Amino acid sequence: MNHTTMARPIYLDYNASTPIAPEVADAMRPFLSEHYGNPSSQHWAGAPAKLAVEKARNQVAALLGCAPQEIIFTSGGTEANNHAIKGAFFSLRQKGNHIITTQVEHPAVLQPCGFLKTLGAEVTCLPVDGTGAVNPDDIRKALTPRTILVSVMHANNEVGTIQPIAEIGRITREQGVLLHTDAAQSVGKIPTKVAELGVDLLSVAGHKLYAPKGVGALYIRQGVQLEPLMHGAGHEAGRRAGTENILLDVALGMACELAEADLESRRARLAKLRDYFHAGIKDLFGPALHLNGHPTKRLPNTLNVSFAGRIGSEVLETLDGVAASTGSACHSGRRELSPVLQAMGASENIGLGAVRFSLGRWTTIEELDCVLGLLRSHVLKLQP
Secondary structure (H helix, E strand, O other): OOOOOOOOOEEOEOOOOOOOOHHHHHHHOHHHHOOOOOOOOOOOOHHHHHHHHHHHHHHHHHHHOOOHHHEEEEOOHHHHHHHHHHHHHHHOOOOOOEEEEEOOOOHHHHHHHHHHHOOOOEEEEEOOOOOOOOOHHHHHHHOOOOEEEEEOOOEOOOOOEEOOHHHHHHHHHHHOOEEEEEOOOOEOOEOOOHHHHOOOEEEEEHHHOOOOOOOEEEEEOOOOOOOOOOOOOOHHHHOOOOOOOHHHHHHHHHHHHHHHHOHHHHHHHHHHHHHHHHHHHHHHHHHHEEEEOOOOOEOOOEEEEEEOOOOHHHHHHHOOOEEOEEOEEEEOOEEEEOHHHHHOOOOHHHHOOEEEEEOOOOOOHHHHHHHHHHHHHOHHHOOO
16 A cells, blocks of 8 residues: 555544544434433433433443442543542541642643642652653652642553552552542553552543543542532532533443443554554664653553654654644743653653654554554654
8 A cells, every 4th residue: 555645634642532432422312302301300301311320320330340329420530630639638638738649640630739739738749760650669758647648640641651550559548548540541441440449539531432522520439528629509419519411421421331341352452553553663763763651551552752853743744634642842932841751851852752642443554554654754854
């Protein structure tokens, strides 16, 4: 085939957002027209809506391996993170004010922590190693009698590194400290059973696993008390006010059911495609290519590589029709490394050349071959 000719655009940015799965769209359709009742209503119109929300709650719980009553629906991963972090702080202020997190967290974790600092919270942001992983011993050493929460993401959105959450969980349980993990990138890609991870709180984002944007969930271990983020009527067992978004809750439930059904086969397929693609790029660029993230303990769909001496955004500009992400940003004409790559100790020569390719359900080997052809035809010509 002609590797430089594309019949259609190629989407390799699944970590940013996934398409909506056809099965998810099908599950939503009846709630666009037929089932319009309020699930809190005690009559015939509310009954189907209530059943649908509870079915969705069971589907999410099955994927996470928890009880349905431990799941509340949210507007997305950002709200789930805010609810977990702020809710723990406001509920546990009598016990302490210390929160531990890492330097590579998503802004939806770091910004709430920053906000709480204005209210008296003490926040410790731990460093990571060159692969983006935090050392559990660093968390153990950072714990104080005033520590109330540790928040460490399950897998990094940029480089895919999987954090040692289960080991961290053993440490926090010993000390009676809550553990929250932002699992937006890992849910649906790798196992996320809450008992195996040892977490008390876990955030889910629907648009990372083939559900629409604007829906997510928060797992709250039974017995954990959080101050609600949303105050109002007694929805979600009094934990999140606001009439349930039945349409999106149903979508997330179906997406979780699909993920649970073929998690292992999807993981194996994506890892195989990712490694094939990585090998092809290495063949083209040799030692000028640098892998960002852990070589083995990373998401099966995520490949973050740096084209040393080049600029990631310029690399992407030459890949006409390919959707992917860079690892740097441009502010006032000056390019800057992402905070994640900075925390990992990447040099500018490496970090500015970062590109994240994230694969998904509809990625094919033919598409990857086409991108390899574009890299061969265009990127090799860029002056490093």
